[in-house]
Amino acid sequence: MLAVLLLSRNKTATACDLLEALWGDRPPGRPMNTIRTYAWRWRKLLEPDPAGPSVLVARGDGYELAVPDDRVDALVAERLIADAGRALRRGESDAARTLLRQAQDLWRGEPLLGVPGPFAERQRQRLRGLWLDLSEQRITLDLRGGRTEQCVRDLTELVAADPLRERSHALLMEALHREGRRADALAAFRHAREILVDELGVEPGPELAALHQNILTGAPAEPAAPERGRSDDDHDGAAPGLRPLPPPPAQLPPALPDFTGREELLAGLAGALTEQDRPAPAVVALSGMGGVGKTSLAVQTAHRVRRSFPDGQLYADLRGNAGRPVPAETVLADFLMALGTDPGSLPEALAARSALFRSAVDGRRLLLVLDDAHDAAQVRPLLPGTPGCAVVITSRTRLSSLPACFQRDLDVLTPVEALRMLARTTDRRRVDAEPVAAREVLDACGHLPLAVRVVAARLSARPGWSIGTLGERLRAEHRRIDELRTGDLAVRATFELGYRQLTSDQARAFRQAALLEGPVVAVSTAAAVLGVPEPDAEDLLESLVDLAVLQAPHPGRYRFHDLLRLFARQKSRTEHPGETVAVRHRQLDFLLATAREAFRWAVPDDPVGGALAETGTAGRAFADSRSARRWAVDESEAALTLAGRIADGILGPGRPVDRPDGATDPAARPGADGVPALRRAVDLLIALSPFGPDPRLGEGLPTVRRLAEAAVGLQDRRTEGRARFLLGTYHLAAGEPVRAEAQARAAARACRESDDLVVLRQAANDLGLITSYLGRPGEAVGHYDEAIALARALGHRSGELVTTVNAALARVRGGQAAEAVSACESVLRGLRSRPDDVVRAFTHYVLGLALHALCRYEEAVTAFNDCLTVSRNAGLRSHTAQARFRMADSLRALGSRRTALEHARESLAALEEAGAARDVAQCLVVLGRIWTDLGDFTAARGCLERARESSLRLGLPDTEGIAALLDAVPAA
Numbered sequence: 001m002l003a004v005l006l007l008s009r010n011k012t013a014t015a016c017d018l019l020e021a022l023w024g025d026r027p028p029g030r031p032m033n034t035i036r037t038y039a040w041r042w043r044k045l046l047e048p049d050p051a052g053p054s055v056l057v058a059r060g061d062g063y064e065l066a067v068p069d070d071r072v073d074a075l076v077a078e079r080l081i082a083d084a085g086r087a088l089r090r091g092e093s094d095a096a097r098t099l100l101r102q103a104q105d106l107w108r109g110e111p112l113l114g115v116p117g118p119f120a121e122r123q124r125q126r127l128r129g130l131w132l133d134l135s136e137q138r139i140t141l142d143l144r145g146g147r148t149e150q151c152v153r154d155l156t157e158l159v160a161a162d163p164l165r166e167r168s169h170a171l172l173m174e175a176l177h178r179e180g181r182r183a184d185a186l187a188a189f190r191h192a193r194e195i196l197v198d199e200l201g202v203e204p205g206p207e208l209a210a211l212h213q214n215i216l217t218g219a220p221a222e223p224a225a226p227e228r229g230r231s232d233d234d235h236d237g238a239a240p241g242l243r244p245l246p247p248p249p250a251q252l253p254p255a256l257p258d259f260t261g262r263e264e265l266l267a268g269l270a271g272a273l274t275e276q277d278r279p280a281p282a283v284v285a286l287s288g289m290g291g292v293g294k295t296s297l298a299v300q301t302a303h304r305v306r307r308s309f310p311d312g313q314l315y316a317d318l319r320g321n322a323g324r325p326v327p328a329e330t331v332l333a334d335f336l337m338a339l340g341t342d343p344g345s346l347p348e349a350l351a352a353r354s355a356l357f358r359s360a361v362d363g364r365r366l367l368l369v370l371d372d373a374h375d376a377a378q379v380r381p382l383l384p385g386t387p388g389c390a391v392v393i394t395s396r397t398r399l400s401s402l403p404a405c406f407q408r409d410l411d412v413l414t415p416v417e418a419l420r421m422l423a424r425t426t427d428r429r430r431v432d433a434e435p436v437a438a439r440e441v442l443d444a445c446g447h448l449p450l451a452v453r454v455v456a457a458r459l460s461a462r463p464g465w466s467i468g469t470l471g472e473r474l475r476a477e478h479r480r481i482d483e484l485r486t487g488d489l490a491v492r493a494t495f496e497l498g499y500r501q502l503t504s505d506q507a508r509a510f511r512q513a514a515l516l517e518g519p520v521v522a523v524s525t526a527a528a529v530l531g532v533p534e535p536d537a538e539d540l541l542e543s544l545v546d547l548a549v550l551q552a553p554h555p556g557r558y559r560f561h562d563l564l565r566l567f568a569r570q571k572s573r574t575e576h577p578g579e580t581v582a583v584r585h586r587q588l589d590f591l592l593a594t595a596r597e598a599f600r601w602a603v604p605d606d607p608v609g610g611a612l613a614e615t616g617t618a619g620r621a622f623a624d625s626r627s628a629r630r631w632a633v634d635e636s637e638a639a640l641t642l643a644g645r646i647a648d649g650i651l652g653p654g655r656p657v658d659r660p661d662g663a664t665d666p667a668a669r670p671g672a673d674g675v676p677a678l679r680r681a682v683d684l685l686i687a688l689s690p691f692g693p694d695p696r697l698g699e700g701l702p703t704v705r706r707l708a709e710a711a712v713g714l715q716d717r718r719t720e721g722r723a724r725f726l727l728g729t730y731h732l733a734a735g736e737p738v739r740a741e742a743q744a745r746a747a748a749r750a751c752r753e754s755d756d757l758v759v760l761r762q763a764a765n766d767l768g769l770i771t772s773y774l775g776r777p778g779e780a781v782g783h784y785d786e787a788i789a790l791a792r793a794l795g796h797r798s799g800e801l802v803t804t805v806n807a808a809l810a811r812v813r814g815g816q817a818a819e820a821v822s823a824c825e826s827v828l829r830g831l832r833s834r835p836d837d838v839v840r841a842f843t844h845y846v847l848g849l850a851l852h853a854l855c856r857y858e859e860a861v862t863a864f865n866d867c868l869t870v871s872r873n874a875g876l877r878s879h880t881a882q883a884r885f886r887m888a889d890s891l892r893a894l895g896s897r898r899t900a901l902e903h904a905r906e907s908l909a910a911l912e913e914a915g916a917a918r919d920v921a922q923c924l925v926v927l928g929r930i931w932t933d934l935g936d937f938t939a940a941r942g943c944l945e946r947a948r949e950s951s952l953r954l955g956l957p958d959t960e961g962i963a964a965l966l967d968a969v970p971a972a
Helices: 002-007 015-023 031-046 073-089 093-105 118-144 148-161 166-178 182-200 206-217 263-273 294-308 328-338 350-361 376-382 415-425 428-433 435-444 449-461 467-475 477-483 491-499 504-515 523-530 534-546 562-575 579-602 625-651 672-691 697-713 717-733 737-753 757-773 777-794 797-813 817-830 837-853 857-874 877-894 897-914 917-934 937-954 959-968
Strands: 056-059 062-065 282-287 313-317 367-373 390-395 406-409 551-554 557-559
Touching (some): 002 118, 015 062, 031 056, 031 897, 073 093, 073 118, 093 118, 148 166, 166 182, 166 206, 263 282, 294 313, 294 367, 328 350, 350 376, 367 376, 376 390, 415 435, 449 491, 477 491, 491 562, 504 523, 504 534, 504 562, 504 579, 534 551, 625 672, 672 697, 717 757, 737 757, 757 777, 777 797, 837 857, 837 877, 917 937, 917 959
Parallel strands (some): 282 390
Antiparallel strands (some): 551 557
């Protein structure tokens, strides 16, 4: 990260710059959190005042390191080289030599040695090339100045550093010749030729050849044409039917001038194709979805390595996805004639032509590019047998049965690569002028190279359009595919080619899997929707992966490229009416049936499980609570998205609502046919609620709000009560207790009217939580008492225990900590025979709070430690973070301030990541106290001011207490 910040040309390194530089296209989970952690660590080292950064400064979504250019030796070296160039143009050779020497002296071994990441590797290569260039320039000036002896020593080292640079060899020959060492100069030429022929398979270039001739004859020589790198004896073993060898075939299509990115992959492909001393031909195979850039990459790679194949390059479009692949016999005939075979002597049989082709290329160094292969059977007869040849194959299908030395499934471009490609193929100034719109357009393209090329071509052809104009046209999903078309470039046409290759079962699986909601397709859900056993569903989905229309990021889980998903959904809508609704209902039934099972594992005796809507579908079974929780977390996003679709179907998409009073909106479209689906959607989210509200609260809140409004429109008070209960829990988790209270009260009213006692108990419990948060502990105890009475009436023992602990928490806040200790200890005794980790962790947590309030700090630390142990074992991350900062407060009171600081900082990072606003504010208060005790009053004030702002924004009752703490902090 420091290297990126120091070498950023525009001073500021954006988030995209940092992500691409540190990890390329393989970032870790939550990479921005890692970058922020790095920034925090650098500020500890660099900043005189971490509370007011002046060295490492945040700029937008990135950072800028405020270091002058003259303090960065790489930038100083570049400036010196530029100054030397200007001095040379003025005829000041001595000044130029001095500047170049100063630049060279700045190097200390290999730059960025040991620094990981793609950015560092690119900089190492760039700076190494820069050093070699300036060394050759400086030595050229030294030669002109007569310093030949030193030049010979320097050039000997330079040639050893990079033996493939012909310029260095030429300078060494010239230096030796000027010293009168003609034999050594000729020996240096022979050494250079051996290296170039052995390593690259090419003869020395015109400069070296002319210099060699000059040294031999003592007179200027015309540059000699490069030799073929093959002796005349190669012709003696020509296969029957071959005419005299024509010029080397050069059939490669032109490389794309705007080719962007994939540098690491290009280097890997080039290395595999040019590897020395291999026992068989090098075969590299690129597979991937249509439009992902396989052909462009193959051609770019072939041009990069063509000098290593002096006998030529052959190219064939095998049309593997065009419906009628080109027969291998036809391709072989074209290849043989290009190599000089008489057309009249071509055998008819495929095996005979293949054998003749292998004979024709034996002993030669040829590169073959076989584009758009249908399958391995089409390609196998086209493979040469000699180790000096190499083959690049592209195919939508992974050709796993071929003897390839390098196989790679091609992914889309990274966001940084896509942005560079757009800038190179349009006017960079337009991209720089609308960076946000450019990123939105690229997101709509899914960073698919073909789609990026299409939008770039459309923008180039329409200079009067802004990028935002095109972005608006791409925003509508129903017409996005059709917008991605210009001239003979069309995303739909490319996808159609692949779709036509599918069998009827594959096409059905492709469409219906694309209709499933959620970012990934679980094989169990796909099996339920397709109506086939899981092994058969997995086979179908895996066959789609092989055909590059589906991706498999993890075993048993699949995903679509966004544009392919849109294409499949359009196919379903236009060619199979009714499929969308049927798939949606089958997915809903399966998710609800499985969520009911997961709910029973989470809270085995909760009567809510028996009150959820029934389905006619069997769900998944779980072996334990961990597997149930894992499934619930994995499918929560799909469940939320599906529920939103169902609400949209009743309300119409996009209408904002928030009606806690329960009044009917006349714009809603009531209809009895929507009631069953809506009930199942709301019950699905309730069944998932024990596993925590959806972490993407920003998306979850409006979805649940629309479910509530849909229930109002359908005049279904039971479903409305449940939806408003969910909405209250979402507001509570988002740190919005005032809004949560309004929804919980509306939920309680609707549940009483519809006699929904199981959810009424939950709403009463939530009202207790909310009023306690809002500083009304006495009122909270009343709500808890109602919830406890309902739990007993329903036989809900775990619910009774949880609410008892909630009531104990309210008593702590109301100044009755001793009563809270007794209640928690009673609950813990009752839990000895019950494997309920959630209740146990919560009870230890509240017990710790009560003991802390009674100044029994050592016992409080023990209670919080018990909470941490249970929470970690059960995977309860929110409980872990809460217990950690509360324990930090007790440790502070005991005088263990440094340990307390470590716990509080880790807790704050976890709470900020989870978006737990209220807990973040309370953790900041603890941190403020710790910093005050440590004497860092600036840091203390910073934490307490943030806590006060959060409390004011959230409407919490802690604001006055935080203000008092702030007043007590001494001036810095």
